[in-house]
Amino acid sequence: MRVLSGIQPTGRFHWGNHFGAVRQYIDLQGDPDGAFYFIANLHALTTVRDANLLRQYTLDAAIDLLALGLDPDRATLFVQSDVPEVSELCWLLLTGTPMGLLERCHAYKDKKSRGLGSDAGLFNYPVLMAADILIYDSDLVPVGEDQMQHIEVCRDLAASFNHHFGETFVMPKAKILDHSARVPGVDGEKMSKSYGNTLDVFEAPATLRKQIMRIKTDSRPMEEPKEPEGDHLFQLYSLFATDLQRDEMAALYRRGGFGYGEVKKKLAEAAVEHFAPARERRTELESRPEQVRQVLGDGASHARKKAAEVLRRAQEACGVKPRG
Ligand code: ADP
Ligand code: TRP
Numbered sequence: 001m002r003v004l005s006g007i008q009p010t011g012r013f014h015w016g017n018h019f020g021a022v023r024q025y026i027d028l029q030g031d032p033d034g035a036f037y038f039i040a041n042l043h044a045l046t047t048v049r050d051a052n053l054l055r056q057y058t059l060d061a062a063i064d065l066l067a068l069g070l071d072p073d074r075a076t077l078f079v080q081s082d083v084p085e086v087s088e089l090c091w092l093l094l095t096g097t098p099m100g101l102l103e104r105c106h107a108y109k110d111k112k113s114r115g116l117g118s119d120a121g122l123f124n125y126p127v128l129m130a131a132d133i134l135i136y137d138s139d140l141v142p143v144g145e146d147q148m149q150h151i152e153v154c155r156d157l158a159a160s161f162n163h164h165f166g167e168t169f170v171m172p173k174a175k176i177l178d179h180s181a182r183v184p185g186v187d188g189e190k191m192s193k194s195y196g197n198t199l200d201v202f203e204a205p206a207t208l209r210k211q212i213m214r215i216k217t218d219s220r221p222m223e224e225p226k227e228p229e230g231d232h233l234f235q236l237y238s239l240f241a242t243d244l245q246r247d248e249m250a251a252l253y254r255r256g257g258f259g260y261g262e263v264k265k266k267l268a269e270a271a272v273e274h275f276a277p278a279r280e281r282r283t284e285l286e287s288r289p290e291q292v293r294q295v296l297g298d299g300a301s302h303a304r305k306k307a308a309e310v311l312r313r314a315q316e317a318c319g320v321k322p323r324g
Helices: 015-028 051-067 085-094 099-103 106-113 125-134 145-165 205-213 232-240 243-255 260-286 289-318
Strands: 003-007 035-039 076-079 140-142 173-175
Touching: 003 015, 003 125, 015 035, 015 051, 015 140, 015 232, 035 051, 035 289, 051 076, 051 260, 051 289, 076 289, 085 125, 085 145, 085 289, 099 106, 099 145, 106 125, 125 145, 140 145, 145 173, 145 289, 205 260, 232 243, 232 260, 260 289
Parallel strands: 003 035, 003 140, 035 076, 140 173
Antiparallel strands: none
């Protein structure tokens, strides 16, 4: 069984990325052949249009992942563009992709509905993602809820290729974590870089505390009992709390007689403590970029072997290479 996932290098990781995606990568790693994780720089190119920045973000993402616990002895970590076979498979898949399928995909649809210009890269984004998944015979794809639609597209494309050309691709499944599938941001909306409402994993503690104290809350009086479920401050606290702490906080909400400031202080304490070891590891890794590049290089060599095998299978199936 192979687990695979990719994350875009579009800036520093926030709590949504961590609890929605990265934490699952770490939990699911076991042996390097069973867990493939990559930094999706080709996808990021649809938004990051500054070459040096993209290079920096790519290295940063690698350092962040390693600092958070991704272990090169238990997972293969690489950069998407270091496996050029993916772009080739993307073309094979594009030839059988109905336009209507991509027109329904949210990244493109949202941009279009806001009257913004979009390019063919964004339109075809889900097909490149399908190639990423299928080229490693992936079984399980841990992602946040918002990627579910893209996994469905991938499954559609795999099924239609298999149907047309014969059994070629393994059918992948998404793996979504329920309670943190949608981490809220400081304004209560989904936490996302594009909404400017993030709390970053590697934020300096003093800045993080300030940002947490500014989290939006309602203005109901302190005495009034409040329902914890659905409250974004409570949801954020729950990310770090043990079951017992969570139950105690829920009881406090239902009883009333507390201020949100108290909850924010507890949240800040818990978050700073939670990420302290990762912050330390990050500082250390930052001073050894060559070692990080080595990890990525080794990862790419390993991933390419598998990719070449599956690409060849697909090329033979659709007739662009002679049958082996
Ligand atoms: P952003 O929305 O900030 O640009 P990305 O789209 O780069 O984040 O997401 C990277 C990964 O993190 C994806 O697997 C995505 O599903 C997950 N993710 C992003 N934001 C959240 C969130 N608020 N809650 C849960 N998971 C999230
Ligand atoms: N689209 C994903 C995101 O924005 C990143 C990604 C690219 C990915 N290729 C993938 C995730 C393949 C899982 C599998 O988060």
